Amino acid sequence: MADGYHPILDGHSHESAERSFNGPRPSYQSSNSTIISAHTARSNQYTLRTSSTEQRRSLCSSGGVSSADTFQTAVADDTQRPLLDEQPATERPKPSSTLSSVSTNMSTQSSHSQDDLTVYSSEQRYSRSSSSGAESNHTSSRTVVADDRNQYSAAQSRPSYELSSESTPLLHRREDGLSLYGTDQRPPRPPSIASRTPSEASAFRKRSRVPWPTVISLVTLTLAILTILVVAFAAPAAVQEYGQQAAVFKPKSVSIDSTTPDGVRARVQGDFVMDSGRVKNKSVRGIGRLATWIAREIETSPSDVEVYLPEYGNVLVGTAAVPTIKLSIRNGHHTTVDFLTDLEAGDIRGIHAVAIDWIEGRLGRLSVKGKAAISLKSGLISLGTQVLTHNVIFEEADFPALPEVAILKLNVHDTNIGAMAADILVEALIDSPVDLTVPALGFDVLVPNCSPGDPYILVANSKTSQIHVQHGSLQPATAGVEALIKQLPEELTSSCPGKEDSPLDSLVSSFMQGLETTVYVRGSDAPSPDTPAWMVDLLRSVTVPLPFTGHALDNLVKNFTMSDTHFSLPDPFAEPNSPESQPTVSAVVKVLIALPEEMNFQVDVPKVRALADVFYKDEKFGVLNISKWQDSNSTIVDAEDGTSALLVEFAMKDAPLEVTDDGLLAEVIQAMLFGSKGVELRVAATVDTKVSTGLGRFAVRGIPAEGRFPVKTSFGNPLGRLNPRVVSLQLGETTESSMAISTLVNFTNPTQYSATIPFIDLLILYNDTAVAHIVAQNLSIVPGHNSYMPVGFLWCPLNSSGINGVEAGRALLSSYISGLNTTVAIKSHRKTIPSLPDLGEALSVLNITVPVPQINIPGPPGSGDEDSKPHFIQDATFYLWSSAAQFTLASPLTETDILITSIDATAYYEQKEPIGRIKSRDAFKVHPGISQSPRLPVDLNMGGVGYDALRKALGQSLEMDAIANVGIQIENYVDEVLYHGKGIAAKVRF
Structure with a gap:
């Protein structure tokens, strides 16, 4: 109920008016024509009596009749008739002019009664009531004065056999000839038989004194009539407006007391007060305060309030049964209201339409219409039945939101x-x-x-x-x-x-x-x-x-481990950026999943698959796609913190790793190979599982899972433990500046990860200059020792780096055949993994330095030094008599001869004393394995210390050093190397 509004004081009494006019009429309201004819007859009699009276007065004044006789006749007549004020108004004689006024007034009242059947606005009713009231006041005043003047003549003409009645009221009654606004309008009672008697004219006598009781009664009656007319016609509209503005109802509590078979029973508690300060119009405020002060309180009858929704086809929402309520309507008087009302639901379909619009957010405005017929009374006075209607419009902001x-x-x-x-x-x-x-x-x-x-x-x-x-x-x-x-x-x-x-x-x-x-x-x-x-x-x-x-399960994965991890490089002939061009990962994965405390049922996970983003330092570098269903086992275990967890274990096989950040992956590999700290990766996965519960077996997809897991590394320099060794060399295709060599290599994998390499191409750098390529195909590397791994070697210094490459290549070969500790750098390039050129380029920042693999060259029989440094010159023999030298040579090639095209060598004793020089252009072959060179002429330095040492070592051995420029040719490949030999045990013969 809106503030300041009360339905009891707002409404129309049209239904009451309709019931008054349409219902059965009393017998005394039989016909207006009969009443009018009766008044007309009495008017004619009154005219005759008046003329007779005037004649008698003229006779008396002329002495025809004594005044004493006249007084006695008047006294006799007064004793035979009732008091004037006790006669009904309808029985008093009226002049013809008054009768016409009465007839006119009655017809006006009749038209007003029919007009009242039509519902007007409050302003129209107020105007109509005011005009009607004014007309009624004027007509009533004239009628009362006329009646007053004619009562004496009527009294004189009344026959002597009419006895006065003490039961006749002294005051004019309200219902006699007057109509109240909003109540039944009844025609005046028909005149009595006594008032129609012709002898009334003869009973009039002039009185000798002023009738003060009659005057006072007439004045009081006139004022009462005027007051009633004002209250009946002018006041209702003002009172109604006053009630609309002054009534204030403040609900304190509205609660649902209980439910009923047809609705609910609600309890309404509040405070009602009339606040005249809310009324702006001064005259309305004055009339309203006066009327409510007189009435003091009103009482409503039990009524039904119907609520409709005009915008939804005027559907009936519900009906509220309101009990009797008493309200104090004096200004400033508070009334505590506390009552129970039964609310009965109306059209369920109509309520459903409103509810759907509200739920779906389409209810921006709602108009609600309330209607009730309430009977009011003040004390024992009935104020009629008021038909109350009121419209309330609710805007979107007034509707409650759906609860969260x-x-x-x-x-x-x-x-x-x-x-x-x-x-x-x-x-x-x-x-x-x-x-x-x-x-x-x-x-x-x-x-x-x-x-x-x-x-x-x-x-x-x-x-x-x-x-x-x-x-x-x-x-x-x-x-x-x-x-x-x-x-x-x-x-x-x-x-x-x-x-x-x-x-x-x-x-x-x-x-x-x-x-x-x-x-x-x-x-x-x-x-x-x-x-x-x-x-x-x-x-x-x-x-x-x-x-x-929902509950974000951020710590769903308690632990994540991968064991038996195996990396596989992609097919070299795959299209770049295709699924086949991605490296793959295989491992045994163990995931410890924290079970939410809400789950208290048995669950089994027989199969899983996932799509995981892999992060390093919170930056994504790859996507691990386990698209195929993987068989898994699940077991409920107790976690370290005492909670229950589900351990899921499955073998991940050949899951593609899509590299999204090649540089970051290179950083990860570098940290794994050379880092002093462990590498921690983070995995954010979307997991699909096939779940088996008491409800059956079904798939659940899109389960988010996240976890961190460390990548195990070997601290220190794991590459230092590779220990590569070339078991065999086999010459392949050669050119003048290049040659391809196939080798079998033994090495150690210091990590815990295995790998499959379909193809890889790496550069070999010496002194930061590319001189060769290592090409490997179809390698399967396991942790620990790996034997007889086929590795291709392409020597091409000229093609790799030009003249600088040729010089670097010669330096590398010279260092290596001289038995020095030689290291080279291995580096990737764009073609390292043909299907992943960006990854190869990203990995090129890594220079992996490794020692040159030792070549397994057998020593002389009985030396037992197969694992020492390679010695291409096994021993040498000097012949003093012929001044010649012969060498035992070891070739690393197993099937191809090496052609020595030239030698320019000098032998030294104790590193600085020359012994002799060999300078030969005669080519000779070095066969695979151990072979003897031809005797090569030596130009001995006879006068030197070296010759004396050689001569003294005749029949014995002499350690010497040698520096030689050797021209070699291996099939088409031609080059020249510098050999530094130290501690060569040369036999001296005669």
Whole structure:
């Protein structure tokens, strides 16, 4: 009820007027024509009597009749008739002019009575009442004066046999000839038989004194009539306007007391007061205060208030039965209102239409119309029946919002009947205009389907406990909900058309990510017989969305480990950026998943697959795509913190790793190979699982999972433990500046990871200059020792780096054949992995320095030095007599001869004393394995210390050093190397 408005003082009395005029009439209201004819006859008699009286007066004044006789006759007549004031107004003689006025007034009243059947606005009624009241006052005044003047003549002409009656009222009665506004208008009573007697004219005598009682009575009567006319015609409109503006009702509490079979019983408590200060018009305020002061209080009869919605086809929303209410209407007087009203629901379909518009956000404005017929009375005086109507418009801001539901507690558990039950405690801040207690209700729980237009999917039946809602409370209301899931419908777990996800996947994913999740509830059979049927029918017709926020399971993965990790490089002939061009990862994965405390049912995960983003230092560098279902085992275990966890173990095989940041991956590899600290990676995955529960086996897709796991590395320099060794060399294709060599290599893998290499091409740099390529194909590397691994070697210094490459290549070969500790750098380039050129270029920042693999060259028989440094010159023999030298040479090639095209060598004793010089252009071959060179002429330095040492070592051995420029040719390849030999044990012969 709006502030300042009260339905009791606002309305129209049209229905009352209709009932007054349309109902059965009393017998005394038989005919207006009879009354008019009677008055006409009396008027004619009055004229005759007046003339007779005047004649007698003239005779008396002329002495025809004595005054004493006249006085005696008057006294006799006065004793024979009743008092003037005791006669009814209708029995008094009236002149013809007065009768015409009465007739006119009666016809006016009749027309007014019929006009009252039409409903006017308050302004029209006020104007009409005022004009009618003024006319009535004027006519009534003239009638009363005329009656007063003629009462004496009527008294004189009354026959002597008419006895006075003490029962005749002294004052003019209200209903005699007067009509009240808003009440039944009755015609005046017909004149009595005595008033029609012809002898009335002869009874008039002139009185000798002023009749003060009669004068006072007439004045009082006149004032009363005027007051009644003002109150009856002018005051109602003012009082009505005063009531509309001054009435103030402040509700203190509106609550639902209980439910009934047809509705609810509401308790309304408030304070009612008339505040004249709210009325702006001074005259209206004065009249209203006077009228309410006189009436003091009003009482309403029991009534029914009907509520309609004009914008929805004028549908009846409901009916409220309002009991009798007494209100003090004097200004400033407060009345405490406390009553119970029965609210009965109306058209359920109409209420359903409004509810749907509100739920879907289309209700921007709502017009509500209230209508009631209320009978009012003040004391014993009935004020008629008022038909009250009032329109209230609610704007969008006035409507309460749908409550946000938060799940306080959730417990999902198995049942003995093979179903799954959920005990839920929810809370919601409900903006209710009244205090109410919602009884136990039954609901169907539905979830969204694939498309918004598809029907919702029924998944569970639930029932609620009683819910207590308090108006204006800032504390949310709580409710217990019990749900039972008997089975999962097929449409819930089936993939949507054109998608892989099912409706269940979307629901679970949103909940586990902590996003807003929406389910729908619809009324169903009530769990309690006390729940009214009308409430059940209403709830069945409405489906309400129930949004709630899920629990973000940030710490879902407690531990994540990968063992037996195996990396595989892609196919070299695959198209770049295709799935086949991605490296793959295989491993045994163990995931320890924290079970939410809400889950208290048995669950098994027989299969998994995932799509994981891999991060290093919170930056993404790759995507691990486990697109194929992987067999898995799951076991519920106790975690270290005492909570339950699900251990899922599965073998990940050949999962593609899509590199999204090559530079970051190179940083990861560098940290793994050379870092002093461990490498920690983070995985954010979307996991699909096939779950087996008491409800059956079904797939759940899109489960978010995140975890961190360390990558195990070997601290220090793991490459220093490679220990590469060339077991064999086999010459391939050669050119003048290049040659291809196939080798078998033994080495040690110091890491815990294995790898498969279909193809790889790496550069060999010496002194930061590229001189050769290492090409490997179809390698399968395991942790630890790896034997006889085929590795291709392409020597091409000229093609790699030009003249600088040739010089660097010669330096490398010279250092190596001289038995020095030689290291080279291995580096990637764009063609290292042909299908991943960007990755190869990113890895080029890594220069991996490794020692040149030792070549397995057998020493002389019985030396037992096969694992020492390579010695291409096994021994030498000097012949003093012939001044020649012969060498035992070891070739690393197993099938190809090496042609020595030239030698320019000098032998030294103790590194600085020359012994002799060999300078030969005669070419000779060095066969695979151990072979003897021809005797080469030596130009001995006879006068030197070196010659004396050589001569003294005749028949013995002499250690010497040698520096030689040797021209070599290996098939088409031609080059020249510088050999530094130290500690060569040369035999001296004669």
